[in-house]
Amino acid sequence: MSNIDRLDIKQLRIFQALFRERSASKAASQLGLTQQAVSEHLKKLRDVFDDRLFLRKTNGFIPTPFAEELSVRVDKLLNDFQVLLSPTTFDPKTISGMFVIAATDYAQQVVLPSLISTLREQSPNLKIIVRDFEIDKLHELMESGKVNLAIAFPDYIPDTYPVVKLFEEHHVCVASPSASILQTTPSLEDVASYPSIIASPSRPNFRGSIDDWFKQFGLKRNVVVSAPCFSIVPMYLNTTDSIAFLPSRAIKGLDLVEVTLEQSPDKFDVIAAWHPRYNEDALQKWVISLLETE
Incomplete structure:
Protein backbone atom coordinates (compact mmCIF):
# COMPACT_ATOMS: atom_id res chain seq x y z
CA MET A 1 0.00 0.00 0.00
CA SER A 2 1.41 3.41 -0.99
CA ASN A 3 1.61 6.24 1.52
CA ILE A 4 -1.08 8.20 -0.30
CA ASP A 5 -3.52 5.36 0.33
CA ARG A 6 -2.80 5.63 4.05
CA LEU A 7 -3.79 9.30 4.24
CA ASP A 8 -7.22 10.92 4.34
CA ILE A 9 -8.53 14.48 4.67
CA LYS A 10 -9.43 13.96 8.31
CA GLN A 11 -5.82 13.22 9.20
CA LEU A 12 -4.65 16.32 7.35
CA ARG A 13 -7.17 18.43 9.29
CA ILE A 14 -5.87 16.90 12.52
CA PHE A 15 -2.31 17.78 11.50
CA GLN A 16 -3.43 21.33 10.70
CA ALA A 17 -5.19 21.69 14.08
CA LEU A 18 -2.17 20.31 15.96
CA PHE A 19 0.13 22.68 14.11
CA ARG A 20 -2.01 25.69 14.93
CA GLU A 21 -2.97 24.85 18.50
CA ARG A 22 0.30 23.18 19.59
CA SER A 23 -1.81 20.98 21.87
CA ALA A 24 -3.58 17.63 21.43
CA SER A 25 -6.39 18.59 23.81
CA LYS A 26 -7.04 21.92 22.08
CA ALA A 27 -6.92 20.28 18.64
CA ALA A 28 -9.35 17.60 19.82
CA SER A 29 -11.74 20.24 21.18
CA GLN A 30 -11.58 22.22 17.94
CA LEU A 31 -12.37 19.16 15.83
CA GLY A 32 -14.93 17.56 18.14
CA LEU A 33 -12.76 14.48 18.76
CA THR A 34 -11.35 12.82 21.83
CA GLN A 35 -7.74 13.45 22.74
CA GLN A 36 -7.09 9.72 22.36
CA ALA A 37 -8.41 9.79 18.78
CA VAL A 38 -6.12 12.71 17.95
CA SER A 39 -3.16 10.86 19.43
CA GLU A 40 -3.96 7.75 17.36
CA HIS A 41 -4.14 9.77 14.15
CA LEU A 42 -0.89 11.53 15.03
CA LYS A 43 0.75 8.13 15.39
CA LYS A 44 -0.42 7.23 11.87
CA LEU A 45 0.80 10.55 10.47
CA ARG A 46 4.22 9.99 12.01
CA ASP A 47 4.38 6.60 10.35
CA VAL A 48 3.28 7.91 6.94
CA PHE A 49 5.75 10.80 6.91
CA ASP A 50 8.51 9.00 8.81
CA ASP A 51 8.95 12.01 11.08
CA ARG A 52 7.91 12.75 14.67
CA LEU A 53 6.16 15.92 13.42
CA PHE A 54 5.56 17.27 16.93
CA LEU A 55 7.80 17.11 19.99
CA ARG A 56 6.37 17.27 23.47
CA LYS A 57 7.21 20.13 25.79
CA THR A 58 5.87 21.03 29.23
CA ASN A 59 2.75 22.84 28.01
CA GLY A 60 2.07 21.27 24.61
CA PHE A 61 3.80 20.49 21.32
CA ILE A 62 6.47 22.09 19.19
CA PRO A 63 6.57 21.21 15.45
CA THR A 64 9.67 19.69 13.90
CA PRO A 65 11.37 21.49 10.97
CA PHE A 66 9.73 18.98 8.62
CA ALA A 67 6.29 19.75 10.09
CA GLU A 68 6.93 23.48 9.59
CA GLU A 69 7.50 22.86 5.87
CA LEU A 70 4.65 20.36 5.62
CA SER A 71 2.14 22.77 7.16
CA VAL A 72 2.23 25.10 4.15
CA ARG A 73 1.55 22.22 1.75
CA VAL A 74 -1.21 20.78 3.95
CA ASP A 75 -2.94 24.15 4.16
CA LYS A 76 -2.81 24.49 0.38
CA LEU A 77 -4.21 20.98 -0.08
CA LEU A 78 -7.08 21.59 2.31
CA ASN A 79 -7.81 24.93 0.70
CA ASP A 80 -7.88 23.24 -2.70
CA PHE A 81 -10.33 20.66 -1.36
CA GLN A 82 -12.48 23.48 0.00
CA VAL A 83 -12.46 25.22 -3.38
CA LEU A 84 -13.41 21.93 -5.04
CA LEU A 85 -16.48 21.65 -2.82
CA SER A 86 -17.40 25.33 -2.95
CA PRO A 87 -19.57 27.12 -5.50
CA THR A 88 -17.64 28.18 -8.58
CA THR A 89 -18.38 31.85 -7.93
CA PHE A 90 -17.41 33.62 -4.72
CA ASP A 91 -20.38 35.31 -3.05
CA PRO A 92 -19.44 37.45 -0.02
CA LYS A 93 -23.02 37.39 1.26
CA THR A 94 -22.86 33.62 1.82
CA ILE A 95 -19.47 33.64 3.58
CA SER A 96 -19.45 32.87 7.30
CA GLY A 97 -16.67 32.13 9.78
CA MET A 98 -14.01 34.41 11.17
CA PHE A 99 -11.35 36.71 9.70
CA VAL A 100 -8.54 38.01 11.91
CA ILE A 101 -6.70 41.25 11.16
CA ALA A 102 -3.56 42.35 13.01
CA ALA A 103 -3.16 46.10 12.62
CA THR A 104 -0.98 48.83 14.00
CA ASP A 105 -2.62 51.53 16.07
CA TYR A 106 -2.32 53.82 13.05
CA ALA A 107 -3.99 51.31 10.70
CA GLN A 108 -6.81 50.78 13.19
CA GLN A 109 -7.54 54.50 13.04
CA VAL A 110 -6.99 55.18 9.35
CA VAL A 111 -7.52 51.97 7.33
CA LEU A 112 -9.90 49.71 9.22
CA PRO A 113 -13.01 51.89 9.74
CA SER A 114 -13.73 51.95 6.00
CA LEU A 115 -12.76 48.30 5.47
CA ILE A 116 -14.91 47.03 8.34
CA SER A 117 -17.85 49.10 7.10
CA THR A 118 -17.57 47.45 3.68
CA LEU A 119 -17.15 43.96 5.15
CA ARG A 120 -20.21 44.37 7.36
CA GLU A 121 -22.27 45.62 4.42
CA GLN A 122 -21.20 43.05 1.84
CA SER A 123 -20.53 40.03 4.06
CA PRO A 124 -22.85 40.29 7.08
CA ASN A 125 -22.24 36.72 8.28
CA LEU A 126 -18.46 37.13 8.50
CA LYS A 127 -17.15 37.77 12.01
CA ILE A 128 -14.10 40.04 12.24
CA ILE A 129 -11.45 40.10 14.93
CA VAL A 130 -9.08 43.06 15.07
CA ARG A 131 -6.02 42.52 17.24
CA ASP A 132 -3.07 44.73 18.06
CA PHE A 133 -0.04 44.31 15.85
CA GLU A 134 2.67 42.34 17.73
CA ILE A 135 5.84 42.64 15.70
CA ASP A 136 7.73 39.99 17.67
CA LYS A 137 4.91 37.43 17.33
CA LEU A 138 3.64 38.23 13.84
CA HIS A 139 5.30 35.34 11.98
CA GLU A 140 4.23 32.82 14.63
CA LEU A 141 0.63 34.08 14.54
CA MET A 142 0.40 34.06 10.76
CA GLU A 143 2.24 30.76 10.41
CA SER A 144 -0.23 29.13 12.79
CA GLY A 145 -3.24 30.63 11.02
CA LYS A 146 -4.28 32.78 13.99
CA VAL A 147 -3.94 35.96 11.91
CA ASN A 148 -5.19 36.19 8.31
CA LEU A 149 -4.04 39.68 7.38
CA ALA A 150 -1.59 42.25 8.73
CA ILE A 151 -1.79 45.98 8.04
CA ALA A 152 1.34 47.88 8.95
CA PHE A 153 4.54 49.44 7.59
CA PRO A 154 7.04 47.54 5.39
CA ASP A 155 9.75 47.36 8.07
CA TYR A 156 7.40 45.35 10.29
CA ILE A 157 6.70 42.58 7.75
CA PRO A 158 8.88 39.52 6.91
CA ASP A 159 10.45 39.77 3.44
CA THR A 160 8.94 36.44 2.35
CA TYR A 161 5.32 37.58 2.75
CA PRO A 162 3.21 38.76 -0.20
CA VAL A 163 2.26 42.42 0.25
CA VAL A 164 0.13 45.05 -1.44
CA LYS A 165 0.78 48.75 -1.11
CA LEU A 166 -2.29 50.61 0.13
CA PHE A 167 -1.04 54.17 -0.07
CA GLU A 168 1.89 56.49 0.61
CA GLU A 169 2.10 58.42 3.88
CA HIS A 170 4.37 61.01 5.49
CA SER A 264 10.35 67.22 5.20
CA PRO A 265 10.78 63.63 6.45
CA ASP A 266 10.85 60.86 3.85
CA LYS A 267 7.56 59.36 2.71
CA PHE A 268 6.74 55.75 3.57
CA ASP A 269 4.30 53.06 2.46
CA VAL A 270 1.36 51.56 4.32
CA ILE A 271 0.88 47.93 3.29
CA ALA A 272 -1.22 44.84 3.80
CA ALA A 273 0.53 41.46 4.08
CA TRP A 274 -0.43 37.83 4.46
CA HIS A 275 1.13 34.40 4.73
CA PRO A 276 1.92 32.74 1.34
CA ARG A 277 -0.34 29.81 2.20
CA TYR A 278 -3.37 32.09 1.71
CA ASN A 279 -2.43 33.26 -1.78
CA GLU A 280 -5.27 31.30 -3.39
CA ASP A 281 -7.82 31.64 -0.60
CA ALA A 282 -10.97 33.22 -2.08
CA LEU A 283 -11.92 35.17 1.04
CA GLN A 284 -8.38 36.47 1.45
CA LYS A 285 -8.24 37.61 -2.18
CA TRP A 286 -11.58 39.36 -1.84
CA VAL A 287 -10.60 41.28 1.33
CA ILE A 288 -7.35 42.36 -0.30
CA SER A 289 -9.24 43.54 -3.39
CA LEU A 290 -11.38 45.73 -1.12
CA LEU A 291 -8.26 47.31 0.36
CA GLU A 292 -6.82 47.96 -3.10
CA THR A 293 -9.93 49.90 -4.12
CA GLU A 294 -10.15 52.01 -0.94
Missing part, protein backbone atom coordinates in the same frame (compact mmCIF):
# COMPACT_ATOMS: atom_id res chain seq x y z
CA HIS A 171 5.04 62.37 8.98
CA VAL A 172 4.19 65.90 10.00
CA CYS A 173 5.48 67.77 13.03
CA VAL A 174 2.58 68.91 15.22
CA ALA A 175 1.96 70.67 18.51
CA SER A 176 -0.96 72.01 20.52
CA PRO A 177 -2.18 75.52 19.57
CA SER A 178 -0.62 76.89 22.77
CA ALA A 179 2.87 75.41 22.23
CA SER A 180 5.64 78.00 22.52
CA ILE A 181 7.43 76.68 19.42
CA LEU A 182 4.63 78.18 17.31
CA GLN A 183 5.66 81.68 18.42
CA THR A 184 8.95 81.32 16.51
CA THR A 185 10.25 80.20 13.14
CA PRO A 186 12.25 77.21 14.36
CA SER A 187 15.29 75.79 12.62
CA LEU A 188 15.66 72.03 12.28
CA GLU A 189 18.12 72.19 15.18
CA ASP A 190 15.48 73.99 17.28
CA VAL A 191 12.93 71.28 16.43
CA ALA A 192 15.38 68.52 17.38
CA SER A 193 16.11 70.09 20.78
CA TYR A 194 12.44 70.80 21.58
CA PRO A 195 10.74 68.31 23.97
CA SER A 196 9.27 65.57 21.81
CA ILE A 197 6.74 62.77 22.31
CA ILE A 198 6.96 59.57 20.26
CA ALA A 199 4.63 56.65 19.68
CA SER A 200 6.42 53.34 20.07
CA PRO A 201 3.73 50.65 19.73
CA SER A 202 6.02 47.73 18.92
CA ARG A 203 8.66 48.17 21.60
CA PRO A 204 8.64 50.64 24.52
CA ASN A 205 11.67 52.88 24.01
CA PHE A 206 12.68 56.45 23.23
CA ARG A 207 13.53 55.91 19.58
CA GLY A 208 11.42 56.12 16.43
CA SER A 209 11.83 56.14 12.65
CA ILE A 210 12.20 59.93 12.62
CA ASP A 211 15.44 59.65 14.60
CA ASP A 212 17.24 58.23 11.55
CA TRP A 213 16.01 61.20 9.52
CA PHE A 214 17.38 63.70 12.07
CA LYS A 215 20.64 61.77 12.15
CA GLN A 216 21.19 62.66 8.47
CA PHE A 217 21.58 66.26 9.61
CA GLY A 218 23.81 65.39 12.57
CA LEU A 219 20.97 66.00 15.02
CA LYS A 220 19.50 64.00 17.89
CA ARG A 221 15.93 64.47 19.12
CA ASN A 222 15.03 65.42 22.67
CA VAL A 223 12.48 62.67 23.30
CA VAL A 224 10.89 63.07 26.74
CA VAL A 225 7.81 60.81 26.55
CA SER A 226 7.28 57.44 24.82
CA ALA A 227 3.63 56.44 24.35
CA PRO A 228 2.35 52.96 23.40
CA CYS A 229 0.09 54.17 20.57
CA PHE A 230 -0.47 57.05 18.16
CA SER A 231 -4.00 57.80 19.37
CA ILE A 232 -2.92 58.92 22.84
CA VAL A 233 -0.16 61.31 21.69
CA PRO A 234 -2.50 64.26 20.81
CA MET A 235 -3.85 64.21 24.38
CA TYR A 236 -0.32 64.43 25.77
CA LEU A 237 0.50 67.26 23.36
CA ASN A 238 -2.45 69.25 24.66
CA THR A 239 -1.21 68.98 28.25
CA THR A 240 2.50 69.58 27.64
CA ASP A 241 4.62 72.10 25.76
CA SER A 242 6.00 69.58 23.30
CA ILE A 243 5.91 68.36 19.71
CA ALA A 244 5.39 65.03 17.95
CA PHE A 245 5.88 63.59 14.48
CA LEU A 246 2.67 61.82 13.49
CA PRO A 247 1.39 60.35 10.20
CA SER A 248 -0.59 62.99 8.33
CA ARG A 249 -3.79 60.93 8.05
CA ALA A 250 -3.83 60.24 11.78
CA ILE A 251 -4.22 63.90 12.78
CA LYS A 252 -7.16 64.92 10.60
CA GLY A 253 -9.84 66.67 12.63
CA LEU A 254 -7.65 67.00 15.75
CA ASP A 255 -6.93 70.26 17.55
CA LEU A 256 -3.27 70.30 16.54
CA VAL A 257 -1.16 72.75 14.57
CA GLU A 258 1.51 71.74 12.05
CA VAL A 259 5.00 73.08 12.71
CA THR A 260 6.59 74.26 9.47
CA LEU A 261 9.95 72.58 8.84
CA GLU A 262 12.93 73.52 6.68
CA GLN A 263 13.04 69.91 5.41
Whole structure:
Protein backbone atom coordinates (compact mmCIF):
# COMPACT_ATOMS: atom_id res chain seq x y z
CA MET A 1 0.00 0.00 0.00
CA SER A 2 1.41 3.41 -0.99
CA ASN A 3 1.61 6.24 1.52
CA ILE A 4 -1.08 8.20 -0.30
CA ASP A 5 -3.52 5.36 0.33
CA ARG A 6 -2.80 5.63 4.05
CA LEU A 7 -3.79 9.30 4.24
CA ASP A 8 -7.22 10.92 4.34
CA ILE A 9 -8.53 14.48 4.67
CA LYS A 10 -9.43 13.96 8.31
CA GLN A 11 -5.82 13.22 9.20
CA LEU A 12 -4.65 16.32 7.35
CA ARG A 13 -7.17 18.43 9.29
CA ILE A 14 -5.87 16.90 12.52
CA PHE A 15 -2.31 17.78 11.50
CA GLN A 16 -3.43 21.33 10.70
CA ALA A 17 -5.19 21.69 14.08
CA LEU A 18 -2.17 20.31 15.96
CA PHE A 19 0.13 22.68 14.11
CA ARG A 20 -2.01 25.69 14.93
CA GLU A 21 -2.97 24.85 18.50
CA ARG A 22 0.30 23.18 19.59
CA SER A 23 -1.81 20.98 21.87
CA ALA A 24 -3.58 17.63 21.43
CA SER A 25 -6.39 18.59 23.81
CA LYS A 26 -7.04 21.92 22.08
CA ALA A 27 -6.92 20.28 18.64
CA ALA A 28 -9.35 17.60 19.82
CA SER A 29 -11.74 20.24 21.18
CA GLN A 30 -11.58 22.22 17.94
CA LEU A 31 -12.37 19.16 15.83
CA GLY A 32 -14.93 17.56 18.14
CA LEU A 33 -12.76 14.48 18.76
CA THR A 34 -11.35 12.82 21.83
CA GLN A 35 -7.74 13.45 22.74
CA GLN A 36 -7.09 9.72 22.36
CA ALA A 37 -8.41 9.79 18.78
CA VAL A 38 -6.12 12.71 17.95
CA SER A 39 -3.16 10.86 19.43
CA GLU A 40 -3.96 7.75 17.36
CA HIS A 41 -4.14 9.77 14.15
CA LEU A 42 -0.89 11.53 15.03
CA LYS A 43 0.75 8.13 15.39
CA LYS A 44 -0.42 7.23 11.87
CA LEU A 45 0.80 10.55 10.47
CA ARG A 46 4.22 9.99 12.01
CA ASP A 47 4.38 6.60 10.35
CA VAL A 48 3.28 7.91 6.94
CA PHE A 49 5.75 10.80 6.91
CA ASP A 50 8.51 9.00 8.81
CA ASP A 51 8.95 12.01 11.08
CA ARG A 52 7.91 12.75 14.67
CA LEU A 53 6.16 15.92 13.42
CA PHE A 54 5.56 17.27 16.93
CA LEU A 55 7.80 17.11 19.99
CA ARG A 56 6.37 17.27 23.47
CA LYS A 57 7.21 20.13 25.79
CA THR A 58 5.87 21.03 29.23
CA ASN A 59 2.75 22.84 28.01
CA GLY A 60 2.07 21.27 24.61
CA PHE A 61 3.80 20.49 21.32
CA ILE A 62 6.47 22.09 19.19
CA PRO A 63 6.57 21.21 15.45
CA THR A 64 9.67 19.69 13.90
CA PRO A 65 11.37 21.49 10.97
CA PHE A 66 9.73 18.98 8.62
CA ALA A 67 6.29 19.75 10.09
CA GLU A 68 6.93 23.48 9.59
CA GLU A 69 7.50 22.86 5.87
CA LEU A 70 4.65 20.36 5.62
CA SER A 71 2.14 22.77 7.16
CA VAL A 72 2.23 25.10 4.15
CA ARG A 73 1.55 22.22 1.75
CA VAL A 74 -1.21 20.78 3.95
CA ASP A 75 -2.94 24.15 4.16
CA LYS A 76 -2.81 24.49 0.38
CA LEU A 77 -4.21 20.98 -0.08
CA LEU A 78 -7.08 21.59 2.31
CA ASN A 79 -7.81 24.93 0.70
CA ASP A 80 -7.88 23.24 -2.70
CA PHE A 81 -10.33 20.66 -1.36
CA GLN A 82 -12.48 23.48 0.00
CA VAL A 83 -12.46 25.22 -3.38
CA LEU A 84 -13.41 21.93 -5.04
CA LEU A 85 -16.48 21.65 -2.82
CA SER A 86 -17.40 25.33 -2.95
CA PRO A 87 -19.57 27.12 -5.50
CA THR A 88 -17.64 28.18 -8.58
CA THR A 89 -18.38 31.85 -7.93
CA PHE A 90 -17.41 33.62 -4.72
CA ASP A 91 -20.38 35.31 -3.05
CA PRO A 92 -19.44 37.45 -0.02
CA LYS A 93 -23.02 37.39 1.26
CA THR A 94 -22.86 33.62 1.82
CA ILE A 95 -19.47 33.64 3.58
CA SER A 96 -19.45 32.87 7.30
CA GLY A 97 -16.67 32.13 9.78
CA MET A 98 -14.01 34.41 11.17
CA PHE A 99 -11.35 36.71 9.70
CA VAL A 100 -8.54 38.01 11.91
CA ILE A 101 -6.70 41.25 11.16
CA ALA A 102 -3.56 42.35 13.01
CA ALA A 103 -3.16 46.10 12.62
CA THR A 104 -0.98 48.83 14.00
CA ASP A 105 -2.62 51.53 16.07
CA TYR A 106 -2.32 53.82 13.05
CA ALA A 107 -3.99 51.31 10.70
CA GLN A 108 -6.81 50.78 13.19
CA GLN A 109 -7.54 54.50 13.04
CA VAL A 110 -6.99 55.18 9.35
CA VAL A 111 -7.52 51.97 7.33
CA LEU A 112 -9.90 49.71 9.22
CA PRO A 113 -13.01 51.89 9.74
CA SER A 114 -13.73 51.95 6.00
CA LEU A 115 -12.76 48.30 5.47
CA ILE A 116 -14.91 47.03 8.34
CA SER A 117 -17.85 49.10 7.10
CA THR A 118 -17.57 47.45 3.68
CA LEU A 119 -17.15 43.96 5.15
CA ARG A 120 -20.21 44.37 7.36
CA GLU A 121 -22.27 45.62 4.42
CA GLN A 122 -21.20 43.05 1.84
CA SER A 123 -20.53 40.03 4.06
CA PRO A 124 -22.85 40.29 7.08
CA ASN A 125 -22.24 36.72 8.28
CA LEU A 126 -18.46 37.13 8.50
CA LYS A 127 -17.15 37.77 12.01
CA ILE A 128 -14.10 40.04 12.24
CA ILE A 129 -11.45 40.10 14.93
CA VAL A 130 -9.08 43.06 15.07
CA ARG A 131 -6.02 42.52 17.24
CA ASP A 132 -3.07 44.73 18.06
CA PHE A 133 -0.04 44.31 15.85
CA GLU A 134 2.67 42.34 17.73
CA ILE A 135 5.84 42.64 15.70
CA ASP A 136 7.73 39.99 17.67
CA LYS A 137 4.91 37.43 17.33
CA LEU A 138 3.64 38.23 13.84
CA HIS A 139 5.30 35.34 11.98
CA GLU A 140 4.23 32.82 14.63
CA LEU A 141 0.63 34.08 14.54
CA MET A 142 0.40 34.06 10.76
CA GLU A 143 2.24 30.76 10.41
CA SER A 144 -0.23 29.13 12.79
CA GLY A 145 -3.24 30.63 11.02
CA LYS A 146 -4.28 32.78 13.99
CA VAL A 147 -3.94 35.96 11.91
CA ASN A 148 -5.19 36.19 8.31
CA LEU A 149 -4.04 39.68 7.38
CA ALA A 150 -1.59 42.25 8.73
CA ILE A 151 -1.79 45.98 8.04
CA ALA A 152 1.34 47.88 8.95
CA PHE A 153 4.54 49.44 7.59
CA PRO A 154 7.04 47.54 5.39
CA ASP A 155 9.75 47.36 8.07
CA TYR A 156 7.40 45.35 10.29
CA ILE A 157 6.70 42.58 7.75
CA PRO A 158 8.88 39.52 6.91
CA ASP A 159 10.45 39.77 3.44
CA THR A 160 8.94 36.44 2.35
CA TYR A 161 5.32 37.58 2.75
CA PRO A 162 3.21 38.76 -0.20
CA VAL A 163 2.26 42.42 0.25
CA VAL A 164 0.13 45.05 -1.44
CA LYS A 165 0.78 48.75 -1.11
CA LEU A 166 -2.29 50.61 0.13
CA PHE A 167 -1.04 54.17 -0.07
CA GLU A 168 1.89 56.49 0.61
CA GLU A 169 2.10 58.42 3.88
CA HIS A 170 4.37 61.01 5.49
CA HIS A 171 5.04 62.37 8.98
CA VAL A 172 4.19 65.90 10.00
CA CYS A 173 5.48 67.77 13.03
CA VAL A 174 2.58 68.91 15.22
CA ALA A 175 1.96 70.67 18.51
CA SER A 176 -0.96 72.01 20.52
CA PRO A 177 -2.18 75.52 19.57
CA SER A 178 -0.62 76.89 22.77
CA ALA A 179 2.87 75.41 22.23
CA SER A 180 5.64 78.00 22.52
CA ILE A 181 7.43 76.68 19.42
CA LEU A 182 4.63 78.18 17.31
CA GLN A 183 5.66 81.68 18.42
CA THR A 184 8.95 81.32 16.51
CA THR A 185 10.25 80.20 13.14
CA PRO A 186 12.25 77.21 14.36
CA SER A 187 15.29 75.79 12.62
CA LEU A 188 15.66 72.03 12.28
CA GLU A 189 18.12 72.19 15.18
CA ASP A 190 15.48 73.99 17.28
CA VAL A 191 12.93 71.28 16.43
CA ALA A 192 15.38 68.52 17.38
CA SER A 193 16.11 70.09 20.78
CA TYR A 194 12.44 70.80 21.58
CA PRO A 195 10.74 68.31 23.97
CA SER A 196 9.27 65.57 21.81
CA ILE A 197 6.74 62.77 22.31
CA ILE A 198 6.96 59.57 20.26
CA ALA A 199 4.63 56.65 19.68
CA SER A 200 6.42 53.34 20.07
CA PRO A 201 3.73 50.65 19.73
CA SER A 202 6.02 47.73 18.92
CA ARG A 203 8.66 48.17 21.60
CA PRO A 204 8.64 50.64 24.52
CA ASN A 205 11.67 52.88 24.01
CA PHE A 206 12.68 56.45 23.23
CA ARG A 207 13.53 55.91 19.58
CA GLY A 208 11.42 56.12 16.43
CA SER A 209 11.83 56.14 12.65
CA ILE A 210 12.20 59.93 12.62
CA ASP A 211 15.44 59.65 14.60
CA ASP A 212 17.24 58.23 11.55
CA TRP A 213 16.01 61.20 9.52
CA PHE A 214 17.38 63.70 12.07
CA LYS A 215 20.64 61.77 12.15
CA GLN A 216 21.19 62.66 8.47
CA PHE A 217 21.58 66.26 9.61
CA GLY A 218 23.81 65.39 12.57
CA LEU A 219 20.97 66.00 15.02
CA LYS A 220 19.50 64.00 17.89
CA ARG A 221 15.93 64.47 19.12
CA ASN A 222 15.03 65.42 22.67
CA VAL A 223 12.48 62.67 23.30
CA VAL A 224 10.89 63.07 26.74
CA VAL A 225 7.81 60.81 26.55
CA SER A 226 7.28 57.44 24.82
CA ALA A 227 3.63 56.44 24.35
CA PRO A 228 2.35 52.96 23.40
CA CYS A 229 0.09 54.17 20.57
CA PHE A 230 -0.47 57.05 18.16
CA SER A 231 -4.00 57.80 19.37
CA ILE A 232 -2.92 58.92 22.84
CA VAL A 233 -0.16 61.31 21.69
CA PRO A 234 -2.50 64.26 20.81
CA MET A 235 -3.85 64.21 24.38
CA TYR A 236 -0.32 64.43 25.77
CA LEU A 237 0.50 67.26 23.36
CA ASN A 238 -2.45 69.25 24.66
CA THR A 239 -1.21 68.98 28.25
CA THR A 240 2.50 69.58 27.64
CA ASP A 241 4.62 72.10 25.76
CA SER A 242 6.00 69.58 23.30
CA ILE A 243 5.91 68.36 19.71
CA ALA A 244 5.39 65.03 17.95
CA PHE A 245 5.88 63.59 14.48
CA LEU A 246 2.67 61.82 13.49
CA PRO A 247 1.39 60.35 10.20
CA SER A 248 -0.59 62.99 8.33
CA ARG A 249 -3.79 60.93 8.05
CA ALA A 250 -3.83 60.24 11.78
CA ILE A 251 -4.22 63.90 12.78
CA LYS A 252 -7.16 64.92 10.60
CA GLY A 253 -9.84 66.67 12.63
CA LEU A 254 -7.65 67.00 15.75
CA ASP A 255 -6.93 70.26 17.55
CA LEU A 256 -3.27 70.30 16.54
CA VAL A 257 -1.16 72.75 14.57
CA GLU A 258 1.51 71.74 12.05
CA VAL A 259 5.00 73.08 12.71
CA THR A 260 6.59 74.26 9.47
CA LEU A 261 9.95 72.58 8.84
CA GLU A 262 12.93 73.52 6.68
CA GLN A 263 13.04 69.91 5.41
CA SER A 264 10.35 67.22 5.20
CA PRO A 265 10.78 63.63 6.45
CA ASP A 266 10.85 60.86 3.85
CA LYS A 267 7.56 59.36 2.71
CA PHE A 268 6.74 55.75 3.57
CA ASP A 269 4.30 53.06 2.46
CA VAL A 270 1.36 51.56 4.32
CA ILE A 271 0.88 47.93 3.29
CA ALA A 272 -1.22 44.84 3.80
CA ALA A 273 0.53 41.46 4.08
CA TRP A 274 -0.43 37.83 4.46
CA HIS A 275 1.13 34.40 4.73
CA PRO A 276 1.92 32.74 1.34
CA ARG A 277 -0.34 29.81 2.20
CA TYR A 278 -3.37 32.09 1.71
CA ASN A 279 -2.43 33.26 -1.78
CA GLU A 280 -5.27 31.30 -3.39
CA ASP A 281 -7.82 31.64 -0.60
CA ALA A 282 -10.97 33.22 -2.08
CA LEU A 283 -11.92 35.17 1.04
CA GLN A 284 -8.38 36.47 1.45
CA LYS A 285 -8.24 37.61 -2.18
CA TRP A 286 -11.58 39.36 -1.84
CA VAL A 287 -10.60 41.28 1.33
CA ILE A 288 -7.35 42.36 -0.30
CA SER A 289 -9.24 43.54 -3.39
CA LEU A 290 -11.38 45.73 -1.12
CA LEU A 291 -8.26 47.31 0.36
CA GLU A 292 -6.82 47.96 -3.10
CA THR A 293 -9.93 49.90 -4.12
CA GLU A 294 -10.15 52.01 -0.94
